[in-house]
Amino acid sequence: MVDSNFQILYSKDRIQERVEALAGEISDYYQHCNEPVVAVCVLKGAFIFFADLFRKLRVQPEIDFVRLASYGEKTYRDEKVVCEKDLEVSIKGKHVLVVEDIVDTGCTIDYFTRHLRERGPISVKVCALVQKRERSEIDVALNFSGFYLERGFVVGYGLDYAEKYRHLEDIWTMPE
Ligand code: PRP
Numbered sequence: 001m002v003d004s005n006f007q008i009l010y011s012k013d014r015i016q017e018r019v020e021a022l023a024g025e026i027s028d029y030y031q032h033c034n035e036p037v038v039a040v041c042v043l044k045g046a047f048i049f050f051a052d053l054f055r056k057l058r059v060q061p062e063i064d065f066v067r068l069a070s071y072g073e074k075t076y077r078d079e080k081v082v083c084e085k086d087l088e089v090s091i092k093g094k095h096v097l098v099v100e101d102i103v104d105t106g107c108t109i110d111y112f113t114r115h116l117r118e119r120g121p122i123s124v125k126v127c128a129l130v131q132k133r134e135r136s137e138i139d140v141a142l143n144f145s146g147f148y149l150e151r152g153f154v155v156g157y158g159l160d161y162a163e164k165y166r167h168l169e170d171i172w173t174m175p176e
Contacts, residue, residue, distance in 0.1 A: 002165065005175045006155075010147060012169040015129075015157055018146045019049065022127060023056035025144055030059045030095065035122055037061040037095045040087065042068055042112070045101035048158035048166070049129045049146075053099060061097065064089045068108050081111040092120035100128040101158050106138035130154065130171070152176070 010018075030037050039061040041050035054063065067085035096116055103109055109126055116124050127144035134151040153176055155161050156168030165172070 002168065002172055003175075006172045008170045009149075009152070009154060009173045010157075010171040012157075015146075015169075015171065016052070018129070019052045020056055022144050022146060023053055023058075026053075026097065026127065027058035029125075029143075030061070030097075033095055035094055037097060038089060038091055038121075039063050039097045039099060040116075041065045042098065042100045042108070043085065044166070045158045045160065046099050046129075049101055050099045053127070062089060062094075066112070068112055070105075070108055080107050083112075083115070090119075091116060094121055096121045096124045098124065098126045100126065102130040102132060102154070103128045103140050103142065104132050105135050106140040109140050110138045129157075130159075 037059060039054060041047060041063065043065055044067070064087050065085065066083060066087055069082050069084050070080050071082065098109065098112065098116070100109055109128070113124050113126060125143040126140070128142050129146040130149050131142055131145055132149045152173045153161070154171050154173055155165035156171045158166050159171065160166045161174060
């Protein structure tokens with residue numbers, strides 16, 4: 001399944017504990033909102049986390065999916081991110097919860113939250129399973145955060161390396 005030099009960083013049990021805790025925090029936050037809530041899954045990496053989180057919520061948001069792609073070496077950070085599949089629902093007058101698997105440089109989430117705020121939502125909050133510091137370019141303030149990772153490349157639980165390893169139940173570090 002994985003090479004012998006991969007190591008488990010977050011076990012599936014530990015991930016599920018964090019997901020449960022995050023679902024509790026998110027539910028507490030939104031349960032008294034009178035307006036609709038839309039949970040947005042950023043494809044592809046967040047799809048497993050999103051599905052697990054969604055099923056543990058005590059509130060029932062509408063759901064939608066976006067696909068954002070980032071391209072390495074453009075001059076301005078906005079040019080690095082392209083929206084390849086946009087939202088299908090309107091977010092005007094609604095609360096939006098963006099669900100990401102990982103925040104790395106911060107460019108994707110910075111671009112996307114600014115893009116969302118132009119569409120008239122009441123609020124935009126971000127939940128990420130892993131926040132990585134090593135390559136951070138933009139300081140992203142997460143509203144709901146699973147794990148904080150100083151450095152390392154991680155795969156599993158939706159996260160890939162060249163489209164491999166998304167199916168793994170644990171999150172593993174790969175040798176660099
Ligand atoms: C990953 C992740 C975030 C983005 C974070 O997506 O899902 O969307 O990178 O990186 P950043 O903070 O440096 O912008 P990726 O482009 O690997 O695509 P995937 O989700 O389809 O695997």
